[in-house]
Amino acid sequence: MWTICFHEFKGLFKSIKSIIIIAIIFGVTYWTADLMTTLKDQLDVHAGKEGYASGIASIVFLLGFLFISSLSHDVINREVSTRTIRFLVTKTSRGNIVIGKYLGMWLFWFFCIFTSFVLVAFISKKFLWWGILECMGFISVAIAYNLIFSIIFPKPAVTMFFGIVFALVFPALSFWIIFSSNGAISWLKFFTPYYYALLGNFYVFINFIYAIGVLMLGVVLFRRRDL
Amino acid sequence: MNVIEATGITKMYGPKTVVDNVNLKVKKGEIYGFLGRNGAGKSTFINIMTGIIQPTSGSFKLLDEPNLNNVKHRIGVLPDYSTFYDSLTAIDHLKYYAKLSGYKASTEHCESVLKRVGLLEHAHKKAGKFSFGMKKKLGIAQAIIHNPELIFLDEPTSGIDAESALHIQQLIVNLQKEGKTVFMTSHNLHEVEKLCTRIAIMKNGRIWNEGTLEELKSRYMSSIHVEIKHSPIPQKEGLFTFLKTAGRDITITETKTSLVVDAEENIPPIIRAFTGHEIDIYRVNVHEPSLEEIFLNDNLDASAP
Numbered sequence: 001m002w003t004i005c006f007h008e009f010k011g012l013f014k015s016i017k018s019i020i021i022i023a024i025i026f027g028v029t030y031w032t033a034d035l036m037t038t039l040k041d042q043l044d045v046h047a048g049k050e051g052y053a054s055g056i057a058s059i060v061f062l063l064g065f066l067f068i069s070s071l072s073h074d075v076i077n078r079e080v081s082t083r084t085i086r087f088l089v090t091k092t093s094r095g096n097i098v099i100g101k102y103l104g105m106w107l108f109w110f111f112c113i114f115t116s117f118v119l120v121a122f123i124s125k126k127f128l129w130w131g132i133l134e135c136m137g138f139i140s141v142a143i144a145y146n147l148i149f150s151i152i153f154p155k156p157a158v159t160m161f162f163g164i165v166f167a168l169v170f171p172a173l174s175f176w177i178i179f180s181s182n183g184a185i186s187w188l189k190f191f192t193p194y195y196y197a198l199l200g201n202f203y204v205f206i207n208f209i210y211a212i213g214v215l216m217l218g219v220v221l222f223r224r225r226d227l
Numbered sequence: 228m229n230v231i232e233a234t235g236i237t238k239m240y241g242p243k244t245v246v247d248n249v250n251l252k253v254k255k256g257e258i259y260g261f262l263g264r265n266g267a268g269k270s271t272f273i274n275i276m277t278g279i280i281q282p283t284s285g286s287f288k289l290l291d292e293p294n295l296n297n298v299k300h301r302i303g304v305l306p307d308y309s310t311f312y313d314s315l316t317a318i319d320h321l322k323y324y325a326k327l328s329g330y331k332a333s334t335e336h337c338e339s340v341l342k343r344v345g346l347l348e349h350a351h352k353k354a355g356k357f358s359f360g361m362k363k364k365l366g367i368a369q370a371i372i373h374n375p376e377l378i379f380l381d382e383p384t385s386g387i388d389a390e391s392a393l394h395i396q397q398l399i400v401n402l403q404k405e406g407k408t409v410f411m412t413s414h415n416l417h418e419v420e421k422l423c424t425r426i427a428i429m430k431n432g433r434i435w436n437e438g439t440l441e442e443l444k445s446r447y448m449s450s451i452h453v454e455i456k457h458s459p460i461p462q463k464e465g466l467f468t469f470l471k472t473a474g475r476d477i478t479i480t481e482t483k484t485s486l487v488v489d490a491e492e493n494i495p496p497i498i499r500a501f502t503g504h505e506i507d508i509y510r511v512n513v514h515e516p517s518l519e520e521i522f523l524n525d526n527l528d529a530s531a532p
Contacts, residue, residue: 003326014314083309087369090277090304091327093296226280 001096001103004088008104009111012071021067022112028055029116033123053124053131056116060135061197065170068109068142069163074156075101075147076222081156085227098147098219105143110136134197137207141193144214151221228255228291230377230408231276236285238271238432245271247432248285253410253425258403260423261412262522268432269412270307273381276410277304290377300328303370307381310362313355317341317365320354321372330373337372344368345394360387367395371402378402380411384418396422420518428522436521443521452514453494454485458507469500 012018032055059067076098079085088097113135121127146163153159174192177185189195196206231253238246246268253259261269274280276287278295292298311320318337325332332340341347344364349357354365363386370378383399384392392415399409399422413419419426420440427437436443453474459481460466470477473493474486484501488494494513501508 003323007323083306084312086279086304086306086309087311087324088327089279090302090306091299091324093299094278224281 001092001100004092004097004100005103005107008075008101009107012105012108015071017071018108021071025056025059025067025112025116026119028059029119030123031055032058033120037123053117053120053128056113056120056135057131060113060138061194062171063167064139064142065145065167066164068105068139068146069149069159069167072105072143072146072150073159073163074150075105076150077154077159078150078156080154080225080227083227089227094223094225095219098151098222099215102143102147102215102218105146106136106140109139109143113139134200134204137204137211138193138197140211141207141214144211144218148214148218148221151218151225229253229288230255230290231259231287231410232291233272233276233287234285236272236275236287237283238268238275238280239283245432246275246282249432249434251427251434251437253408255408256403256406257424258399258409258411258422260419260426261410261429262416262419262426262518263412263429267429269429270381271432272429273304273379273410273412274306277302277306277379279306300330300373301376303373303375303378305363305366305370305378305380305383309366311354311357311365314353316351316353317346317357317368318350320365321369324369325372328373328375332372340368340372343371343398345391360391363387364391364395367398375407377408377410380409382412382414384413384415392418416517416519416522426518440518443518444515450487450489451491451494452485452487453497454483454512454514455497455501455508456483456510456512457501458482458509460484460504460506462504466500466504466506470497473497473500 033053036054076085079088085097092100113132117128117132145166149159149162149166153162170192171194174189174194177192178189178195178198180186193207193210196203196210229252231251233249233251236246236249236251237244249268249272261272263269271280275282276289278299286293289295290298290301315323318334318341321337321340322332322334325337338347338350341350344367346361346364346368349361354362357365363383367380367383370380380399384395387395396418399411402409403424411419411423423440425437425439426443428435428443436446438446460479463479467477467479470479470484470486473496474488477486478484486497488497491513494511498508498511
């Protein structure tokens with residue numbers, strides 16, 4: 001599991017897409033934090049501290065699905081279509097493959113988010129642990145969804161298209177459901193990670209549990225696949 | 228000890244049965260050959276045994292263990308149609324796959340395995356630049372990198388040059404000498420005949436025939452062709468009368484006689500009859516069927532209505 005995890009983790013850094021996304025995240029983070037420093041006199045202290053991380057939070061919540069999908073939409077099905085998966089599946093359990101891949105992606109995003117918050121800490125003079133937790137809770141769900149799509153759809157081109165559509169539609173749909181007063185649809189808010197991210201506080205931990213649930217579903221689906 | 232024990236393995240894709248109720252036992256230390264035409268179900272069976280695909284029904288034990296995940300580190304697999312990561316070198320692949328099997332392979336160990344498969348000079352070359360044959364060799368290397376007890380090889384010599392194929396065949400023999408069990412498929416009948424201690428012939432998803440080469444031969448060839456080269460026969464009639472009782476399809480020329488007998492036991496009396504007639508025997512050729520003949524015969528029989 002850890003061998004696959006670190007292989008995936010290292011592999012993500014080699015892609016040009018990863019470098020572009022890291023550059024965007026760092027750029028927006030630095031620019032937002034710098035802007036907050038300029039405007040801090042006009043903001044109260046609390047808002048100022050939160051505001052430093054608003055750049056990362058915006059990117060994660062609005063573009064998180066899109067970034068993850070663009071980098072890892074084919075994390076499983078690429079290996080299935082090229083049949084490199086056959087070497088993996090004859091050496092370790094399918095559960096280890098799915099969880100290993102998940103952890104590899106998770107570590108990559110943790111590294112990006114953590115480094116962004118370190119960058120913010122240089123400017124804000126405070127390390128925002130809770131902000132990392134909120135972002136990673138949300139990202140954990142997004143990665144798990146991405147993994148499921150890659151297991152369900154056998155062709156990488158399909159996951160690429162579906163991932164982009166999902167990344168654009170899902171946030172909009174989620175916010176509509178969350179803020180809807182229509183009782184027939186508002187109960188669906190419990191199925192979107194945005195709801196728990198918006199609730200904040202310890203509700204963000206529900207996203208981690210949510211992610212584990214989706215991941216386990218992925219393991220079950222992958223166990224049934226012929227490779 | 229049986230290292231492979233498959234019971235009632237069946238694989239269906241929709242209404243089509245690809246592997247049909249296959250029962251199989253392979254003993255430790257054997258080189259077991261799986262023969263069959265394209266689409267006979269050989270690779271599907273190997274893929275089921277190695278966890279690549281799931282059987283529709285049936286069960287199997289590898290190395291006396293019913294849970295495949297518990298023995299994956301003790302088996303090595305060269306699957307059919309598999310590729311490698313283009314950006315990794317041969318050594319990188321071997322280290323990665325060994326680690327996945329819970330085996331920490333040093334660079335020296337990886338190089339020694341690459342040497343065994345004849346790929347040492349390409350150890351640091353990226354797999355993306357490998358030819359089909361080189362990929363095949365790397366596939367064999369990754370199957371043995373973690374020193375497994377049971378090795379599945381799906382067509383290990385297909386697509387590689389004759390010299391490399393001989394090298395791989397010798398490697399398979401050496402693996403057996405090291406006490407490992409090899410389960411292999413091949414389209415090369417001479418290769419199977421040369422290497423395998425037991426052979427199964429698969430047809431339409433079923434094992435049509437199974438046994439040692441001698442067993443297959445004795446099962447399939449009730450006729451033995453005997454050709455005798457001898458000194459000129461002074462009186463053909465007496466000898467011919469005897470030969471008619473010992474065999475059939477008799478052809479006698481001045482210095483050569485050929486006939487077909489039903490069993491090996493019928494050959495010594497024939498020789499004695501020749502010498503009894505004071506005929507010198509220069510050479511006796513007994514034509515045994517090759518695996519190719521058995522295989523073709525098998526398929527002809529199988530395709531008969």
